[in-house]
Structures are given as C-alpha cells and as structure tokens.
Amino acid sequence: MSSFPGLERFPFTIRQLNPSTHLIRETDKYSEFPHIYAKTVFLTKGSTRPALIILSDTGCGTNLNPRPNFSTVIRPEPILSGTYKPRPDHNYNLANFLRATINPNGEIPYLVVTTHCHYDHILGLNYLPSTTSGMTTVLSSSHKKSFIVPRSNLAEHSLCEAMGVKTPKYDVGIWAHDLEPIVYAYPNPLHRSEILEIDTGITILHTPGHTPDSLTWYDRNERYIVVGDSLYERESPDTKEASEPPMPTIFDIESDLLDWWDSLKKVISFVEERNKEVEETADDRIEEAGSDEDEWVLVTATDSLSDSSGTTEPTPRTITIDLRAEKTPVRVGPEQVSKKRRVRLGAAHVTADVDAEDCLLAMQDFMRRVLRNEIPSCSLGQERGEEAYLWDEALGDGDGNGRFSVKAPWRIVEEGRKAIPKSEIWRAWVG
Ligand SMILES: [Zn+2]
Numbered sequence: 431m432s433s434f435p436g437l438e439r440f441p442f443t444i445r446q447l448n449p450s451t452h453l454i455r456e457t458d459k460y461s462e463f464p465h466i467y468a469k470t471v472f473l474t475k476g477s478t479r480p481a482l483i484i485l486s487d488t489g490c491g492t493n494l495n496p497r498p499n500f501s502t503v504i505r506p507e508p509i510l511s512g513t514y515k516p517r518p519d520h521n522y523n524l525a526n527f528l529r530a531t532i533n534p535n536g537e538i539p540y541l542v543v544t545t546h547c548h549y550d551h552i553l554g555l556n557y558l559p560s561t562t563s564g565m566t567t568v569l570s571s572s573h574k575k576s577f578i579v580p581r582s583n584l585a586e587h588s589l590c591e592a593m594g595v596k597t598p599k600y601d602v603g604i605w606a607h608d609l610e611p612i613v614y615a616y617p618n619p620l621h622r623s624e625i626l627e628i629d630t631g632i633t634i635l636h637t638p639g640h641t642p643d644s645l646t647w648y649d650r651n652e653r654y655i656v657v658g659d660s661l662y663e664r665e666s667p668d669t670k671e672a673s674e675p676p677m678p679t680i681f682d683i684e685s686d687l688l689d690w691w692d693s694l695k696k697v698i699s700f701v702e703e704r705n706k707e708v709e710e711t712a713d714d715r716i717e718e719a720g721s722d723e724d725e726w727v728l729v730t731a732t733d734s735l736s737d738s739s740g741t742t743e744p745t746p747r748t749i750t751i752d753l754r755a756e757k758t759p760v761r762v763g764p765e766q767v768s769k770k771r772r773v774r775l776g777a778a779h780v781t782a783d784v785d786a787e788d789c790l791l792a793m794q795d796f797m798r799r800v801l802r803n804e805i806p807s808c809s810l811g812q813e814r815g816e817e818a819y820l821w822d823e824a825l826g827d828g829d830g831n832g833r834f835s836v837k838a839p840w841r842i843v844e845e846g847r848k849a850i851p852k853s854e855i856w857r858a859w860v861g
Pocket residue numbers: 546548640659
C-alpha cells in the first residue's frame with residue numbers, strides 16, 4: 431500500500447499529453463510553476479513495464495505539502511541540523527510523486543534531460559536517486575560546456591548561489607551534440623556484462639540564447655517538441671485554471687539575443703520540415719470556397735481519383751468548416767488521412783500543448799516588434815547589476831491580451847538590435 435494518502439497532498443499536478451508523455455506541473459515557493467515532462471520508454475513493443483522514464487527538467491525541488499493557501503503564503507524550507515527530524519509533510523517531493531504515479535516502487539531508471547541549468551529546472555535532482563547510483567542519468571547540451579562545469583560555474587549560472595540555495599550535485603552522463611538522436615545504454619539487470627540499448631526516439635537540438643546550454647528536444651514518435659525556457663506564451667489553459675499570473679519569456683544577463691534569434695529560426699525550420707511530411711502524406715487538400723474568406727471547403731483527394739479498373743471510388747466527402755469557430759483549419763478525411771500530425775510544442779513554463787509552427791512564428795513576429803520598438807515597455811529596476819525591462823502589450827492602450835511578453839536586461843535587447851540583420855527585423859509578417 432502506498433504510504434501516500436493522496437496525490438492531492440503533493441505540490442504537483444499530472445496530466446497525460448500524448449500516449450507516452452505526462453505533464454507534471456509544480457506549485458513552488460518561487461512562483462516559477464515549472465513544467466516537468468515525463469515520457470515512458472519501452473524496450474520493445476508490447477512490453478508492459480517501461481524500461482526508462484525520460485524527465486525533461488526536475489522543477490524547483492518542492493517537498494512540502496501545500497496548504498490550501500499555498501500559492502500566497504511562502505513557507506520557508508526547514509533548516510537542516512543535527513536534531514532535524516523530517517515531518518511527514520516534508521516528503522511530498524518529485525521522487526515520491528513519481529513513485530506514487532508513473533514509477534511505482536521507483537524501479538524504473540530516469541534519464542533527466544536538462545533543458546538548461548537554471549535552478550527551477552535542476553533543484554528536483556536533489557530528491558531523485560543520485561547520478562552515481564545508476565538510476566539517474568543526466569543529459570545536458572555539449573554547447574559551451576564551461577557554462578556548467580566546473581561546479582562553481584554551475585552554482586553561479588544556475589542562480590543557486592544568488593538565491594542562497596545549495597547547488598545540486600550531479601554528474602552529466604550524456605553531453606548531447608546538436609541534432610543527436612539519443613540512445614540510452616544500460617547494463618542488463620540479468621547479465622551485467624551485457625549492455626542493452628534503447629532508442630529513445632528523442633533528438634536534441636542546441637538552442638542557445640536564453641542561456642548558452644539551452645537545448646530543445648524533439649520526440650519523433652509523438653511529434654512533440656519541448657523548447658525549455660526559450661519561449662512560452664504569457665498564459666495557457668493550465669495557468670488560467672490554476673489562477674497563476676501571466677509570465678514573460680525571460681532573458682537574463684547571460685542571455686544572447688542573436689543566438690536566441692538564430693536558434694528560433696533553426697527550430698522553425700526543423701518544425702516546418704516535419705509539418706511538410708504531414709502535407710506530403712495527407713490525402714486531403716484544402717480549397718478556398720467561393721468569395722467568403724472566412725470559410726474553407728475540405729475536399730479529399732479521393733474526390734478526383736478515377737480507378738482504372740472501373741470500380742467506384744469512395745463517395746466524395748466535402749466538409750465545410752467555419753473558421754470563425756476554429757482556431758486553425760482542421761484537416762479531415764475519410765480515414766483521418768494521415769497518422770502523422772502537425773508538431774505540437776511544450777515549454778518549461780506556461781505552454782504545454784500548442785501547434786508548434788504557429789507558436790514559433792508568432793513569437794518570432796513578437797520579437798520583431800520588440801526590436802522595432804513597437805511594443806510598450808517599462809523598467810523593472812536593477813536585477814543582477816543591470817536594468818531589466820518588460821515588453822508587454824498590457825502596458826499600452828491596447829486590450830493587453832497579447833500572446834507573449836518579454837523581460838530582459840535593456841543591454842541584451844540593444845545588442846540584439848545591432849546584431850540581428852535589419853532585413854530580418856523589418857521583414858513583413860508572412861506567416
Ligand atoms: Zn531559465
């Protein structure tokens with residue numbers, strides 16, 4: 431029997447995003463509300479027990495039972511001392527939440543993909559099995575390794591030092607190269623001399639910008655991409671349901687806007703390539719109907735095909751969709767046309783499951799407008815020795831319901847304005 435009286439006592443929520451991946455959201459004392467993606471991987475098709483759980487980040491390391499007013503009252507961490515005795519409600523951490531949900535008895539090893547080293551992505555490592563136990567392997571970007579090694583650099587760049595929290599101790603087991611597919615190797619529990627390999631289906635992309643070690647990972651089986659802190663929307667159905675405040679995409683003093691811009695273009699191309707596969711294999715095409723630009727008619731390809739044997743083709747189906755009621759054109763065919771779907775996107779905060787291409791292009795357009803000085807901004811004062819600004823349409827005369835906002839040191843944006851080619855900043859939106 432589980433020693434945990436109920437999941438509702440944990441400061442985490444969990445919901446399934448796709449057949450293999452759950453989204454875990456943490457209610458933490460820093461109001462970061464980190465996203466932890468947990469993907470179960472099976473050694474062979476038909477296995478009943480996962481061989482591996484991939485965790486994308488580990489959150490802030492919350493281990494307290496949240497009180498009903500947890501979101502407004504911040505409870506200090508207990509001070510560890512020789513007489514310290516953990517109270518029962520200090521066990522509500524990520525490791526125990528995973529044991530209570532997708533990793534009963536904690537028998538399945540973890541591959542932790544750190545989207546980058548900031549504290550709200552790595553503090554949960556304090557509670558997972560150590561990297562020396564063989565039960566936890568950490569993967570980080572191999573881009574500018576010196577950002578996180580030696581440990582003194584990790585302490586500084588994770589912001590753990592500045593926040594006065596202990597920097598987690600872990601070894602990086604996999605330094606992932608750009609565009610590298612990730613294979614997880616481990617000793618066969620029955621024959622230790624034998625090494626088993628699991629193709630995780632995950633590909634890593636180096637996407638420096640937010641930090642030099644920022645990475646994006648793509649799950650080719652689920653056609654799902656996770657961009658870490660590179661970008662996210664201000665709000666989402668998850669944040670609204672949890673009454674969380676809107677959140678800007680954040681740049682820090684170590685950020686580089688030109689790198690970020692180039693990484694964004696790279697991810698856009700990557701996603702566009704994969705979305706093209708959907709278009710190429712789909713049996714449908716969309717034709718604009720009549721003169722009403724708000725309406726589309728979907729016509730399946732079978733409509734126009736004739737069979738040389740003379741047998742009748744399936745009855746043509748014409749489906750009219752009123753786009754005023756739909757956010758994006760929905761493709762429908764007689765047999766759902768394609769097993770491939772457009773790539774979905776999640777981030778390390780706020781955004782969990784949106785159309786990737788749409789979100790990325792909209793963010794690119796928002797940043798163009800920031801760089802063109804079209805978004806209202808205000809100073810947030812000094813942070814880590816530099817003046818930080820917020821760019822947010824809510825500051826202007828508009829309705830304040832913009833999809834994105836950005837917080838960054840003024841210098842970072844100024845440097846971006848100089849470094850990013852003018853032709854790219856001023857190019858008209860052609861999304
Ligand atoms: Zn970050």
